[in-house]
Amino acid sequence: MLRWLLLIPFALLFAIGSGLVALLIAGVASPDLGLLIGGGFDRLISALFDQAERGFDPGPTAEAAFSLLGRLGFAILVLPVVLVAIASELFRFRSGLIQSGLTGLLAALLPLAMLGMARAPRAGEMQVVAALLLVGAATGFVYWLIAGRGAGGEKREPQRQA
Numbered sequence: 001m002l003r004w005l006l007l008i009p010f011a012l013l014f015a016i017g018s019g020l021v022a023l024l025i026a027g028v029a030s031p032d033l034g035l036l037i038g039g040g041f042d043r044l045i046s047a048l049f050d051q052a053e054r055g056f057d058p059g060p061t062a063e064a065a066f067s068l069l070g071r072l073g074f075a076i077l078v079l080p081v082v083l084v085a086i087a088s089e090l091f092r093f094r095s096g097l098i099q100s101g102l103t104g105l106l107a108a109l110l111p112l113a114m115l116g117m118a119r120a121p122r123a124g125e126m127q128v129v130a131a132l133l134l135v136g137a138a139t140g141f142v143y144w145l146i147a148g149r150g151a152g153g154e155k156r157e158p159q160r161q162a
Contacts, residue, residue: 033128
């Protein structure tokens with residue numbers, strides 16, 4: 001019970017924080033992801049100031065944009081690691097490879113599902129998806145390092161048959 005109350009939430013918070021750091025590193029390493037992150041914020045701020053200069057209220061635009069950014073951030077950093085952590089605890093997955101792989105897969109696919117990709121991604125978009133997969137895998141691995149190795153409760157000794 002102490003594991004569910006203390007260790008798992010701590011591991012999730014630490015993993016999500018490390019996922020944010022990994023996302024920033026991926027933004028520097030991948031030009032397309034860096035342009036998406038940096039260029040997106042630059043365009044958003046410019047659009048909000050343009051609306052304000054023209055006499056329009058930028059509030060609804062800002063609210064919609066930050067709502068989308070929050071949902072995407074949740075889908076990339078929080079939801080994958082939480083879902084895999086719950087599954088690993090319930091089904092006793094102790095493998096770091098499974099934990100990292102599933103978290104990476106969900107981190108790459110959930111944003112695509114949210115945005116409703118109706119076409120095949122282009123090369124630059126595939127680079128972003130690959131970066132998200134690696135960010136998710138790093139997040140899952142950090143969770144596994146802290147709490148995943150003992151998934152499912154106490155480790156049990158195999159019973160010997162007489």
